[in-house]
Amino acid sequence: MMITDSDQARPIPEPTLRRLPTYHHFLKTLEAEGREAVSCSTMGRELNLDPTQIRKDLAMTGITGRPKIGYVVTDLIGAIESFLGWNDIQQAFLAGVGNLGAALLGYQQFNRYGLDIVAAFDTDEAKIGRQVQGKEVMPLSKMADLARRMHVHLGIITTPAEHAQYVADQMVAGGIEAIWNFAPIVLSTPEHIIVQDEDLFSSLAVLSRRLRTRLQAMQ
Amino acid sequence: MMITDSDQARPIPEPTLRRLPTYHHFLKTLEAEGREAVSCSTMGRELNLDPTQIRKDLAMTGITGRPKIGYVVTDLIGAIESFLGWNDIQQAFLAGVGNLGAALLGYQQFNRYGLDIVAAFDTDEAKIGRQVQGKEVMPLSKMADLARRMHVHLGIITTPAEHAQYVADQMVAGGIEAIWNFAPIVLSTPEHIIVQDEDLFSSLAVLSRRLRTRLQAMQ
């Protein structure tokens, strides 16, 4: 089936979206090696994924392959980049300049993946006015107003859990539409706000349970 | 159906494991307020989850509720903690003391969630020997040997993508069984090694696509 623009309205499966950057990274290494084409079976072997699944994921980007040959590497890279919107960069505000906040501010690579953290906010007087990773820290009280004036639609929360809800409220007040939440709490926000939780404790729960099960099995 | 010890052998659904820390956090706030019991409907309303789903998740921990009353808050907290193994703490090594590595080293809260990062490793001479977040940075060349001698089974990779595979190999050589991988690449490891990927670029892909779809719909 052909993928047309109107079809794109239907939601892309989240697992597919998560895998696309993985494909992109792998394809970039192939490109660097001078490989021109690649098959789903090859990719599946390297990435531990089912080839059919890869084929379906790639079809979402609108690119087609050729039987016996596979997909053209550079075409695929371009298709993924434009599908994920890595060309037009989203501006974002970050609130909470602790260790994690500073780490995200310093993540230069974000710029190549469609994200630009343009300003950081905190309530700590000791941090306000200072530069962190080359970005000035501003008082949280100015965030909402600035977001509205700069048309920033994405907010990143890296505060401790107890301040996260207040920050989220401020972001919503500033017209922010999507929140990337690194605080381990469930935010309460208006229906239409997109919230993506990045909860390290949840991930840790999965990992440590799997490890414990394994260590027990080894005895 | 009763959950017995032998049943625990069957794998717990990953989504369930991910939600348990969320319940725990919410229950802790209820406990602080002095609430003695809570129903799944109440929790579902606060956490935006289906009550039946919560009921099934909680059943995994072995705790039972009482019709009309609900669950005893403190019992539930204890059951989740022991189910997730937050009492016996896993020791871990971290490799790659950049911004993100330093942030994880400084995450005091990990200690309450069953994780203790006991040492950090890097290849950068400027970092080796220095303390970061109160933990000494040691040369990566010593990691494998130390892991084996200290019986450390969990490794955390926070290096740039290009060094992650080498670090993973070293961890495997040191007898590490599980890897928490923050580098955005697919590691190639022996079959039995547990790898959990924490790929921020994948998460970002999901979030920025959702946001873009929404901004387009708003026009």
Added chain:
DNA sequence: TAGATTGTTAATCGATTAACAATC
């Protein structure tokens, strides 16, 4: 041509949601 590979439909699998009897 023969065979590897694509594109696509069908079957499977697992998680979520709905339905409902049991119970406090």
Added chain:
DNA sequence: TAGATTGTTAATCGATTAACAATC
């Protein structure tokens, strides 16, 4: 008692995997 809530089975939903004809 009546009604809210649990525990559990059945139905639904969506993603993964298998099957297979089309094609280079």
